[in-house]
Amino acid sequence: MTMRRRTTAALLALSLAFAAAGASAASDFRSLAEPAILYDAPSKQGKPLFVIQRYTPVEMVVNIDRWVKVREPAGSLLWLERRQLSDKRTVIITAARAEIRQKPDTGASVVFEAAKDVVLELGDKPPADGWVGVRHRDGSSGFIRINQVWGL
Known part of the structure; x- marks a missing residue:
């Protein structure tokens, strides 16, 4: 097997392993404790895009300090402040x-x-x-x- 084929095979195996791990991981849903402004970046200097209502479910995708990237019900990936989330499902x-x-x-x-x-x-x-x-x-x-x- 050539070096290129081994590298391609290794990358394919690694990709499949990550895909399987992602598929088996449970989604982390929360709801909003209060109405929240959704931003295009994890900062108040980011562009505010729209407000989402209290109790709306969101899927947590990425956590960075005080900010969380969420998927909202329409499918958009946006940022909000972590303090605005509730554990209520x-x-x-x-x-x-x-x-x-x-x-x-x-x-x-x-x-x-x-x-x-x-x-x-x-x-x-x-x-x-x-x-x-x-x-x-x-x-x-x-x-x-x-x-x-x-x-x-």
């Missing part, structure tokens, strides 16, 4: 309309419906069989299909 409805059911079953009765972009608190139990428990801020709770929310 929420999800946001991605479907045009979602039915929250009494049990994790399509035949169960509908407890309530929620429109796109409604934020729900994540229930205590982990997602199972394609469903996750959620709670609305008015106290109503039930189960929703995981393919109808973002933030898990």
Whole structure:
């Protein structure tokens, strides 16, 4: 085997190892403790792009001192101050309309419906069989299909 082939093979193996490690790592989601300004850089000197509302779920991607690079529900990667994050877990409805059911079953009765972009608190139990428990801020709770929310 030539040196070039060995180098290419080694790089390919290393790339596959990193890809597998990234795929197996769980996403680190948080919600916002307060409305937050999202910036294009990890600094108040960065360009403020827009404000994201309290309780909105975000995925933490990179941590640098007091700043965190997050993926917001629309998919953009932006920066915010770490102090604005909460450990409270929420999800946001991605479907045009979602039915929250009494049990994790399509035949169960509908407890309530929620429109796109409604934020729900994540229930205590982990997602199972394609469903996750959620709670609305008015106290109503039930189960929703995981393919109808973002933030898990």
